[in-house]
Amino acid sequence: MATVVHSRADRAIELFHALSDETRLEIIELLRKGERCVCELTDTLDAAQSRLSFHLRVLKDAGIVRDRKDGRWVHYELVPDAFEEIETLVTEMKPRVVGQATNCCA
Amino acid sequence: MATVVHSRADRAIELFHALSDETRLEIIELLRKGERCVCELTDTLDAAQSRLSFHLRVLKDAGIVRDRKDGRWVHYELVPDAFEEIETLVTEMKPRVVGQATNCCA
DNA sequence: CTAATATATCAAGATAACTTGTTATGTCAA
DNA sequence: TTGACATAACAAGTTATCTTGATATATTAG
Numbered sequence: 001m002a003t004v005v006h007s008r009a010d011r012a013i014e015l016f017h018a019l020s021d022e023t024r025l026e027i028i029e030l031l032r033k034g035e036r037c038v039c040e041l042t043d044t045l046d047a048a049q050s051r052l053s054f055h056l057r058v059l060k061d062a063g064i065v066r067d068r069k070d071g072r073w074v075h076y077e078l079v080p081d082a083f084e085e086i087e088t089l090v091t092e093m094k095p096r097v098v099g100q101a102t103n104c105c106a
Numbered sequence: 107m108a109t110v111v112h113s114r115a116d117r118a119i120e121l122f123h124a125l126s127d128e129t130r131l132e133i134i135e136l137l138r139k140g141e142r143c144v145c146e147l148t149d150t151l152d153a154a155q156s157r158l159s160f161h162l163r164v165l166k167d168a169g170i171v172r173d174r175k176d177g178r179w180v181h182y183e184l185v186p187d188a189f190e191e192i193e194t195l196v197t198e199m200k201p202r203v204v205g206q207a208t209n210c211c212a
Numbered sequence: 213c214t215a216a217t218a219t220a221t222c223a224a225g226a227t228a229a230c231t232t233g234t235t236a237t238g239t240c241a242a
Numbered sequence: 243t244t245g246a247c248a249t250a251a252c253a254a255g256t257t258a259t260c261t262t263g264a265t266a267t268a269t270t271a272g
Contacts, residue, residue: 010128013127013128017126019126020122023230025118032200033202050231050252053250054231056249057251077201078200080200090193090196091193094184094186095137095183155220159221163220177218178217
């Protein structure tokens with residue numbers, strides 16, 4: 001179980017990296033409709049099984065999805081908390097509304 | 107001027123990719139305090155100039171920062187709209203609150 | 213004009229990420 | 243128990259990204 005301790009920045013990098021791939025965004029889009037097994041993702045996205053497995057792991061390691069084993073199927077679903085976390089990160093990097101502050105050089 | 111037409115997904119990938127690097131997050135954090143010239147970023151982050159230049163370009167191409175030439179200095183600042191755009195993207199990929207929908211296989 | 217400074221760009225190498233094909237593991241049906 | 247299926251993991255190759263050092267361009271000071 002890949003449980004690594006992250007600095008704040010490392011965590012942001014992990015999350016944003018997980019979101020910066022087309023296949024993974026497609027997976028997220030599909031999972032918005034609810035839990036899905038890998039087989040259905042494979043079919044819908046017309047992607048090789050090992051490729052899906054690779055991307056699901058990236059998403060899972062980042063905590064964006066979780067899996068549930070059910071017989072020979074594994075179902076994946078989104079983890080709402082992860083999206084809250086991402087929203088917080090984005091909010092915290094927005095520019096402050098205040099003035100331009102100290103002018104360097106020139 | 108690198109102006110490429112993006113699909114919605116491509117745009118998301120570009121933005122999230124731009125945010126998935128430590129140096130770039132540090133740049134953003136610094137620029138939250140207001141406009142800065144490259145020289146100051148180089149000093150503060152203790153990074154080689156060409157490295158900063160590379161990362162600033164990634165951020166600029168993604169529309170996250172913009173530059174302003176002023177004599178022999180170039181000042182960079184955050185583009186607030188970009189963060190609104192990112193927030194919207196994140197909001198739109200959050201799981202819907204509704205039930206589990208169609209159960210595949212099993 | 214010349215030298216120094218600020219920045220960008222480029223080329224080469226290093227590292228990381230992704231894809232594909234293959235094999236391994238577990239589960240179920242016959 | 244055997245075979246088929248669902249999924250994960252691995253290995254090798256490919257591609258993308260990042261870093262570093264070198265060079266190019268513009269601007270200003272002297």
